[in-house]
Amino acid sequence: MNILMAGTGGQGIILASDILAEVMMLYGCDVKKSEIHGMAQRGGSVMSHVRYSKEVYSPIIPLEECDILLSFEELETARYVDYLNKKSTVIINRCRVSPPSVIAGKDTYPDVTPFIKQKTGKIHFVNGNDVAGELDNPRGVNIILLGVLSTLLEPEESLWVEVLTDMLKDKIRAVNIEGFLNGRAVQLK
Amino acid sequence: MNKILSGNEAIARGALEAGVSLAAAYPGTPSTEVLETIANQYSRIHAEWTPNEKVALEVAAGGSYAGVRSLAVMKHVGVNVAADPLMTLPYTLIRGGLVLVSADDPELFSSQNEQDNRHYARFAKIPMLEPVSSQEAKDFTIRAFKISEEFETPVLLRTTTRISHSQGVVELAEPVKQCDASLERHPAELVMLPANARRRHPLIEKRMIKLKEYSNTCGLNIMEIKDTSLGIISAGVAYQYAREAFPEASFLKLGMPYPLPDDMIREFAGKVDDLWIVEELDPFIEEQVKALGIKCRGKDRLSMCGELSPDKVKSAISNQECSSAAQIELPGRPPSMCPGCPHRGMLYALKRNKCFICGDIGCYTLGFLPPLDAIDTTLCMGAGINHAHGMSKAFGAGKEKIVAVIGDSTFFHSGITGLLNLAYNDGAAVIVILDNRTTAMTGSQNHPGTGITLEGQATIDVDIETLVKALGIQWVAKVNPYEIKATRKKVKEALESEGPAVIISESPCVLLKSRNVSGRVLRVDSEKCTGCNVCIGLGCPALELRQEKAFINDLCVGCGLCSELCPADAIGGDI
Numbered sequence: 232m233n234i235l236m237a238g239t240g241g242q243g244i245i246l247a248s249d250i251l252a253e254v255m256m257l258y259g260c261d262v263k264k265s266e267i268h269g270m271a272q273r274g275g276s277v278m279s280h281v282r283y284s285k286e287v288y289s290p291i292i293p294l295e296e297c298d299i300l301l302s303f304e305e306l307e308t309a310r311y312v313d314y315l316n317k318k319s320t321v322i323i324n325r326c327r328v329s330p331p332s333v334i335a336g337k338d339t340y341p342d343v344t345p346f347i348k349q350k351t352g353k354i355h356f357v358n359g360n361d362v363a364g365e366l367d368n369p370r371g372v373n374i375i376l377l378g379v380l381s382t383l384l385e386p387e388e389s390l391w392v393e394v395l396t397d398m399l400k401d402k403i404r405a406v407n408i409e410g411f412l413n414g415r416a417v418q419l420k
Numbered sequence: 421m422n423k424i425l426s427g428n429e430a431i432a433r434g435a436l437e438a439g440v441s442l443a444a445a446y447p448g449t450p451s452t453e454v455l456e457t458i459a460n461q462y463s464r465i466h467a468e469w470t471p472n473e474k475v476a477l478e479v480a481a482g483g484s485y486a487g488v489r490s491l492a493v494m495k496h497v498g499v500n501v502a503a504d505p506l507m508t509l510p511y512t513l514i515r516g517g518l519v520l521v522s523a524d525d526p527e528l529f530s531s532q533n534e535q536d537n538r539h540y541a542r543f544a545k546i547p548m549l550e551p552v553s554s555q556e557a558k559d560f561t562i563r564a565f566k567i568s569e570e571f572e573t574p575v576l577l578r579t580t581t582r583i584s585h586s587q588g589v590v591e592l593a594e595p596v597k598q599c600d601a602s603l604e605r606h607p608a609e610l611v612m613l614p615a616n617a618r619r620r621h622p623l624i625e626k627r628m629i630k631l632k633e634y635s636n637t638c639g640l641n642i643m644e645i646k647d648t649s650l651g652i653i654s655a656g657v658a659y660q661y662a663r664e665a666f667p668e669a670s671f672l673k674l675g676m677p678y679p680l681p682d683d684m685i686r687e688f689a690g691k692v693d694d695l696w697i698v699e700e701l702d703p704f705i706e707e708q709v710k711a712l713g714i715k716c717r718g719k720d721r722l723s724m725c726g727e728l729s730p731d732k733v734k735s736a737i738s739n740q741e742c743s744s745a746a747q748i749e750l751p752g753r754p755p756s757m758c759p760g761c762p763h764r765g766m767l768y769a770l771k772r773n774k775c776f777i778c779g780d781i782g783c784y785t786l787g788f789l790p791p792l793d794a795i796d797t798t799l800c801m802g803a804g805i806n807h808a809h810g811m812s813k814a815f816g817a818g819k820e821k822i823v824a825v826i827g828d829s830t831f832f833h834s835g836i837t838g839l840l841n842l843a844y845n846d847g848a849a850v851i852v853i854l855d856n857r858t859t860a861m862t863g864s865q866n867h868p869g870t871g872i873t874l875e876g877q878a879t880i881d882v883d884i885e886t887l888v889k890a891l892g893i894q895w896v897a898k899v900n901p902y903e904i905k906a907t908r909k910k911v912k913e914a915l916e917s918e919g920p921a922v923i924i925s926e927s928p929c930v931l932l933k934s935r936n937v938s939g940r941v942l943r944v945d946s947e948k949c950t951g952c953n954v955c956i957g958l959g960c961p962a963l964e965l966r967q968e969k970a971f972i973n974d975l976c977v978g979c980g981l982c983s984e985l986c987p988a989d990a991i992g993g994d995i
Contacts, residue, residue, distance in 0.1 A: 239753060249587075253424055262424060262588065264586065264587040266585065275755045289660045289663070290587075293665075293730040309748065329964065331751075331753070332751045332752070334963070334965070343748075
């Protein structure tokens with residue numbers, strides 16, 4: 232199984248993919264995860280490859296072999312279309328972070344949906360902020376999206392909650408577990 | 421017990437399990453997390469940030485001379501800095517195991533070049549191990565210490581970004597006991613003057629012959645025979661890519677790619693029809709295999725530049741183009757200096773004074789990007805001061821406005837000697853030390869100016885002004901880079917001064933708790949804004965142009981730079 236998470240620096244992708252990797256290890260799989268640190272933290276694109284099965288070789292997903300692309304930001308989704316095939320599922324968070332050229336008025340923010348549709352029809356939009364609703368936890372959208380993703384994967388809710396309980400710091404634990412469960416309750420359209 | 425660890429975390433764990441006592445490093449992507457993990461989790465190991473990599477390797481060698489297992493960790497270009505001790509260490513008596521971790525950066529995710537440090541193993545005549553996974557990163561760290569002690573040699577453990585920063589499942593084991601330090605004198609083996617070094621050199625050559633035998637039999641190099649129509653020799657993450665691309669092929673996986681296991685290579689080559697060498701960067705293995713008289717292929721199809729991937733390996737060997745969708749042009753997200761970064765005001769002031777700005781290695785290198793366009797050279801750690809001195813000597817004093825910028829951590833790393841030279845040789849350049857009280861680019865590590873060690877102990881806090889004066893610089897000024905007008909004035913004074921001048925631009929990194937900003941978002945009064953774009957010229961990610969007026973988004977931390985610059989006085993709020 233190949234899962235790609237995409238977004239921008241500061242959206243909490245690394246933590247979300249850490250949790251996914253931990254869950255899959257405890258579920259009994261060999262897991263590999265790869266992302267790029269360093270300069271990507273300074274406002275750049277962030278992607279995380281998570282792969283699991285009986286035995287995983289490459290830490291990065293080969294082109295056209297991504298099963299699920301979980302995108303935290305609309306434009307970033309389009310950067311990874313080469314990883315998609317016609318069976319790939321794409322979950323896109325309704326969130327737009329303007330890149331510098333858009334901020335400077337040189338580019339317009341593109342509509343990426345038609346482009347992704349050329350690869351796969353299985354596209355689902357989720358509004359993480361709406362799901363967050365009254366939780367008052369603006370930085371918790373990553374865990375909400377992880378909740379949405381979790382409905383497509385085999386492990387049971389209890390294992391996810393166990394890992395979240397273990398990996399999240401005291402201050403943010405309860406509100407994020409609630410966010411995760413709200414995300415899990417989202418019906419993908 | 422199993423745990424998911426990055427390659428770097430696994431090396432740290434390996435150091436613990438191997439009974440390492442001492443670890444030293446200078447931070448550098450992709451190597452930084454090794455020492456951070458040791459300091460945060462394995463307190464029985466003494467871990468320290470050193471001012472540079474040469475110091476780190478020499479400190480680790482000291483540990484080894486005292487009989488304890490010692491580790492030095494650095495990024496690939498750091499080994500260049502440590503190359504001086506590295507070349508002679510194999511001549512000396514290694515008592516406690518000594519392992520040097522070199523984390524290379526193919527694809528230049530966060531580096532100024534993509535040199536292939538496997539050449540250092542051959543250059544220094546030391547054995548090299550190369551893990552393909554986090555599990556091997558841990559296991560090979562332990563193994564490297566055993567080899568180091570058995571053969572009395574430093575060992576190079578080479579990773580790449582994809583190994584250091586990828587995570588995988590690792591089986592943990594119990595740590596062994598650390599050795600006690602013991603004082604022994606071996607002057608003939610430790611004092612490298614010509615007479616002694618001349619006697620030691622033949623021992624290195626004999627050692628390499630023994631290590632070649634070892635490489636054939638040690639179990640680190642493994643033959644996996646399946647379909648023999650295609651045989652692949654590979655190491656590191658490239659092995660994983662090749663396995664992914666050709667799961668049915670036969671493999672010779674090299675966990676110890678130097679010295680190469682010649683006998684195994686000959687045997688493997690004899691078993692397969694078509695032999696390929698799959699390696700990132702240079703044809704390090706390929707050229708040595710060809711030198712054995714064995715026909716093989718590799719770099720005629722695989723690029724020497726950048727990372728490989730399963731797809732690139734597949735397309736090279738099967739001679740088919742990578743499948744690729746028609747790409748739309750997407751706006752990029754180049755890394756930029758953070759909103760409120762104190763470097764921005766200083767670089768802006770230098771640019772407005774029409775300076776030629778010699779840059780250095782750090783966040784401020786990003787000042788190269790438009791709209792600041794404020795960095796004119798960047799080569800390696802500490803080079804900017806010397807560029808500026810050389811350039812201003814070439815022109816003659818006062819002819820051109822030549823300036824160098826260097827961060828505090830980079831200054832301690834290798835700027836001090838350059839500044840000493842500037843003072844000694846009657847230079848005229850203006851040097852700006854961007855003192856943000858941290859090693860920001862690699863994620864805020866402490867250094868000799870922060871007053872805290874890697875292990876969190878209170879320590880000295882070097883006063884840069886005193887140090888600069890002690891080096892012989894007489895014109896020294898301090899500025900707060902958020903006060904843009906005062907900063908510009910001070911830059912002008914420095915440029916007009918006779919002889920070398922140093923400006924210390926003092927304000928903590930905006931990612932530190934001690935930052936010098938309000939943290940509250942400023943607002944533009946759109947009635948007053950004339951759309952003149954002066955603020956946009958700062959290149960701050962918090963400033964946008966909307967309907968031809970400036971707009972401040974939620975990324976703003978209230979540094980106030982734009983407010984001070986705004987000619988229409990349209991930006992206000994809590995500064």
